[in-house]
Structures are given as structure tokens and as C-alpha cells.
């Protein structure tokens with residue numbers, strides 16, 4: 001499965017994987033794909049450096065990348081405390097009441113809430129970049145819009161390709177104008193922040209909009225047949241996020257959450273603002289239902305919602321409160337029915353791809369039969 005982009009990066013399969021777990025990113029790179037480590041949860045630069053050291057030791061000199069969440073609009077001089085102060089008491093009370101209704105215990109005294117999503121703040125993301133450029137990353141991806149021009153220039157100075165996620169052809173054109181090298185066309189089915197256009201429609205639109213820039217198809221891909229479809233639509237590779245969550249290398253810290261993912265069907269996700277304030281696809285739970293209920297106060301805009309719910313999400317995860325327990329995940333969760341290693345997933349993807357190519361060749365009358 002070779003494309004111009006996979007040849008440029010020196011990888012065997014044009015399979016890119018976003019993951020918050022270094023062990024998954026490294027395993028994908030070792031399996032011949034391209035692991036991209038999500039940096040959003042690293043608020044301390046030293047923690048990121050520790051995990052990138054580990055990546056270096058476990059990738060056999062093969063290429064990998066980093067994904068940051070840098071908003072396109074710059075907010076100068078605003079601290080986390082300033083943002084906290086903007087959260088209305090009504091919303092804090094709603095969080096308390098929803099947790100109390102389900103008997104969610106408090107964290108122990110002094111126990112840090114482990115999941116503060118502050119990596120979206122530009123100053124935090126810039127701290128991550130200061131660390132990242134000391135490592136031989138080959139690709140820097142950005143989730144929220146095009147990264148600022150100085151970041152694009154800095155990446156290019158280091159010989160690092162810049163990728164950006166796009167949910168529409170218009171977004172993709174902005175990225176092209178901003179000097180981005182690779183556009184990830186991420187459809188509505190995807191886990192995490194998504195737009196409203198399904199991959200089947202989005203991929204060819206983005207390919208056409210930014211040609212000749214390489215495009216990766218993302219959203220709803222979990223089989224080799226789906227990879228073949230993405231490549232047939234003009235993509236130079238695929239970008240998968242959800243499928244890695246139930247691999248043996250993933251570290252979700254919750255057996256109950258893994259069990260929920262394995263049991264979920266493709267209709268068990270919802271695109272909700274409950275987690276960050278921007279629409280993000282995730283498992284549908286009583287937590288998302290509460291935020292999406294018109295009788296409640298509704299989610300706050302990003303970045304307020306992420307800060308408001310950070311501690312609650314940690315408590316729900318720590319105590320595995322089943323009705324509220326969730327995670328970002330895409331509709332492909334319906335296929336994630338067994339725990340496998342990253343290598344096994346890649347083997348199955350490449351086998352399925354070959355089967356799909358044979359099938360199309362037969363249909364086109366190109367086989368020996």
C-alpha cells in the first residue's frame with residue numbers, strides 16, 4: 001500500500017494513526033504504518049519529553065509524528081484561572097447535581113484531576129512544540145485549524161511536514177493557503193471533534209479542493225476495504241483514531257470503558273458539545289444526554305466547557321460510573337469487538353485492503369479468471 005506520501009515518509013503502509021498512547025503510536029510505526037502521538041493531555045513539557053524519549057527508544061529509527069491542538073485564533077494573556085472565572089455558577093451546580101444523582105464519589109484530598117484539557121491553550125501547545133522540535137518527528141498535525149505561520153515555518157525549518165484536520169473543503173483550502181503540506185479530511189463519522197459532512201462526500205471534495213496536496217481520509221475507517229475506498233476516492237493514505245482504543249497497547253485505565261467500547265454498536269455514539277464545548281463524537285452516555293437535554297443549561301463554548309467538566313470526567317473515569325462513563329470514539333466502534341494488538345489490527349487492515357483490490361480488479365475484468 002504505497003503512495004507518493006508514504007514514499008516521502010519512508011513507510012510501508014499509508015496507514016496513519018492518531019492516538020493519545022505512546023505504546024500504540026510506537027507499535028503502529030513498528031508495524032509499518034505511521035504513529036502520531038496526541039499531545040493535548042501533556043500540560044507539563046517534561047512529561048511529553050519523557051514519552052518522546054520512550055518513543056525514540058521503541059520505534060527502531062522509523063518515522064512518527066506529533067499532534068497538537070492549537071486554535072487558529074490567538075487569545076493573548078488569558079490564563080486558565082481567567083477562563084475558570086468565566087464559568088457561570090448555574091453550570092457548576094448542574095455538574096454537581098448530575099454527579100450527585102449518580103453517586104459519583106469525590107476525588108481524594110489533594111488528588112489531581114488527571115484530565116484537564118488545557119493543551120488547546122496556545123501557550124501550552126507552544127510549550128509542547130518547544131519540546132517536540134528536539135526530537136526527530138517527521139510530521140506535526142494540528143486539530144483546530146491551521147497552525148500559526150511561525151509554527152508552520154519552524155516545522156519546515158526542521159524538515160517536518162505539517163498536517164491539519166479539515167471537516168470541509170473550505171477548511172481544507174484555508175490550510176492549503178496557510179502552507180500546510182498534508183490535509184486530513186475528517187468526516188462526520190469520526191471520533192473526536194467533527195464537522196457535518198460524511199467521509200464519502202468529504203474526501204473527494206477535499207482532494208479536489210487542495211490538489212496536488214496529499215490528503216488523508218479519516219472518519220469511519222476500521223477495515224482494509226474502507227482503506228481501499230478512501231484511496232479510491234483520491235486520498236494518499238488513511239488516518240485512523242478510534243480503532244486503536246481497544247488494542248492491547250492502549251491504556252484506557254478502565255476495564256469498564258474497554259468493555260463498553262467492545263459492546264457498543266455503530267449507533268451508540270453522539271456528536272455532542274458535552275466534552276469540550278465544540279461538537280465531538282463520543283460514546284452516548286447519560287452524561288452526554290444530560291448536557292444535550294434542552295431542560296438543562298447546555299454546554300458552554302470552548303474552552304469553558306472543557307475546564308468545567310475536567311474534574312467530573314476524572315471522577316467518572318476513576319470510579320468507573322457506568323451510566324456516565326464515555327470517551328471520544330467514532331461510529332466505527334461498531335466493528336471494535338475484540339481486543340487485538342496493533343500489529344494484528346495492521347495485519348487485518350492490509351489483508352482486507354488486498355481482498356478489496358482483488359475484488360475490484362475482478363469486477364473490472366482485470367483478473368486472470
Ligand SMILES: Cc1cc2nc3c(=O)[nH]c(=O)nc-3n(C[C@H](O)[C@H](O)[C@H](O)COP(=O)(O)O)c2cc1C
Pocket residue numbers: 018038039040067068069141142143165186189190191192193218219220221239240241242243327328329330331332
Ligand atoms: C479518543 C480520541 C481522541 C481524539 N483526540 C484528538 C486530538 O487531540 N487531536 C486530533 O487532531 N484529533 C483527535 N481525534 C480525532 C482523530 O485524530 C481522527 O481524526 C479520528 O479519530 C478519525 O476518525 P475515526 O475515529 O473514525 O478513526 C481524536 C479521536 C479519538 C477517538
